[in-house]
Amino acid sequence: MPTTEPARPAHHFVAGIGAGPANLSLAALGEDLLPGGLPLFERQPGPAWHPGLLGAHSRLQTSWVKDLVTLVDPRNRLSFLNYLVQTGRIYAFLNAQFDAIPRVEYARYLGWAASELGTVRYGTAIHEIRFADRFELVGADGPVATAEHLVLGLGTHPEVPPCLPPGGLPGVVLAERLDATLAGDSGATGGQVIVVGGGQTGAEAVLSLVRRGVRDIRWLGRRHWFAPLDDSPPANDFYRPAYQRFFHNLPDDVRHAYVGAQVLTSDGVSLETLQEIYRANYEGYLRDGRAPVMILPGRDVVRAGARDGVVTLWCRRASGGSERHTAHLVVLATGRRPAPLPLSAGLAELVELDGAGDPIVDHDYSIRWKHAPRHRIFVQNRGRLSHGLADPNLSLLPVRSAIILNTLLDRPAFTIRDEQVYTMWA
Ligand SMILES: Cc1cc2nc3c(=O)[nH]c(=O)nc-3n(C[C@H](O)[C@H](O)[C@H](O)COP(=O)(O)OP(=O)(O)OC[C@H]3O[C@@H](n4cnc5c(N)ncnc54)[C@H](O)[C@@H]3O)c2cc1C
Missing domain, CATH: 3.50.50.60 (FAD/NAD(P)-binding domain)
Structure with a gap:
């Protein structure tokens, strides 16, 4: 009787883990540029942005102009404005005259963008990433995909005071x-x-x-x-690409001090x-x-x-x-705090770490590791100390995505312009 070989998982040019705003932004900007688009593996069973923290009165702390794409590609079909038009809500939205949009509206926008993209595989937690000539993404039931490059957009998880027992306390x-x-x-x-x-x-x-x-x-x-x-104009200067470039080139100790001093802007x-x-x-x-x-x-x-x-x-x-x-x-x-990277022990050994034991994040959000020139690992939302306080926020999502895409495509597919900077930081 002929034996059937188990199906080999699909191979991708680049795969993303996590379908939060960071990776959705990358998928949106890369939709027509990346061969095969950007498949995203997401552990949640369906679209969900910080469920449990979308209270009726909660508002986004960032302008809706800073959506998944607009800062670098305002003509992209997955802009917040297009979401309003496509869902027929543009007039009601304008008439509601929000200074800051409801968080639940942003969550709906993300769900809409994910469904338009059609490349999110929900209910697929990646437990381990292995490497042998290519990355292998391993889920609960074994390998789910392989890829030449990876983008980890795993987000954060709640931090608990160290005095509490690991299993928590009743009440x-x-x-x-x-x-x-x-x-x-x-x-x-x-x-x-x-x-x-x-x-x-x-x-x-x-x-x-x-x-x-x-x-x-x-x-x-x-x-x-x-x-x-602090949402003042000088505070918002820290949330500009020009400042990020300046910040990334500062010595380690200065970057640490600046992040501490600027924390109330975030x-x-x-x-x-x-x-x-x-x-x-x-x-x-x-x-x-x-x-x-x-x-x-x-x-x-x-x-x-x-x-x-x-x-x-x-x-x-x-x-x-x-x-x-x-x-x-x-x-x-x-x-x-940032979610731990699910790297296999073998892969983790090949990653270069800084003094605090964290991967070193380069200017293009790739981390340094042994085979980096041929197989990149990009990390989103882990550059608070390398790129400044804009990194863990929504403010410059499309800018970060554009920088990652320029490296992945090995050409300047996006130009990031930030003119008229009136502040001389050095
Ligand atoms: C309540 C709240 C409100 C916020 N509001 C703002 C705001 O108004 N403005 C602002 O600038 N910033 C805000 N932030 C900060 C930040 O912008 C958000 O946390 C944002 O969601 C970060 O996007 P992300 O894609 O990096 O991570 P996340 O949104 O956390 O997405 C990560 C995704 O990865 C998935 N995942 C993780 N591990 C795995 C795995 N191993 N396998 C598969 N999937 C996995 C998770 O399920 C999750 O869906 C807020 C944060 C919180 C907590």
Whole structure:
């Protein structure tokens, strides 16, 4: 009886892992340029952008002009403007007069772009990348594809304070699980709730609790004050291709210092969100004689425990000393870190690392490794220290994609123009 050989996985010129905005931007700009387009392997079962963090009132912190393509190719069919026209919403959208668009609208736009592209393979988590003359992408049931080049757009995952046990604690939830937790437990809105994290996600969790009628919220975080996002013109100078070029050529220690100094241009809280919290406190005081949100900056959670349905957090105070807080529900919004690269041990050994043990990201977002000249590995959203704070954000997605495509195609398929820079950084 003839034996049938298992089908060999399809071979691609370049394959992407992850179908978040970073790789969707690359796929959109490369649609007609890359042989076979850009297949993307995505572990989620369908389109989803930060599910659980798309609350009704949450807004994008970036202009919608900074979509997947427009900054380098405004005529591309996958622009946000074309999405509005194709879905018939352009007039309603204009009439709604948004200063900042709802996050849920951006998620819909990404889903639309992915479906137009038709190259996303959902429900395909890549567990390991191997290399033997070509890259092999291995999923749960074995190899799913091979490729000459790779682009890793794996995004980030939530960071948890090191004092929490790896399996978590009862009564402690990540911010993205807050809505689901409250939906499944009507008693969760009674009593005291603690939100840990002084960034945008923490602030939104606070507001979400306020809107659900929670009257005793403690909002604590490490920052000395829960500062607003700096969206001023000089701050936005850091989000220009000209600045990225300048930044990438600085010495390591200077880049580290600059990222620290500029952090509020990226990780601050939207002014409107802060205003809403302060107004909720003011109105709560008028109505009940009591403000619902106690604001506790300069607190570092150093120990946590749970007993009899009560979570206790021990905090070190920046002003000196320590204190203890208890609640029946604790919400963690304590930052995000890049997802680990799923490289096989053999491949990881061939990658050049910096002093902190991270791959070295070159100017074109490729990482240095033994066979790099013939088989590139590009990384998206891992260049905070090499390219500056625009890298983990949506601001310059198409610019980064264009730079990657120019290298992949070995020709200047895109020209990145950034004229009239009035600031002399050096
Ligand atoms: C709630 C929230 C709001 C934000 N809002 C803004 C904003 O307004 N403006 C701004 O500039 N920035 C914003 N950011 C920051 C940043 O722009 C976004 O996180 C953005 O989604 C990053 O895009 P990405 O494609 O790099 O990663 P992600 O969007 O995280 O996408 C990565 C994808 O890779 C998939 N994946 C990961 N590992 C694997 C694997 N092994 N196999 C298969 N698939 C895998 C994931 O499922 C995910 O879909 C926000 C971040 C958060 C958390």
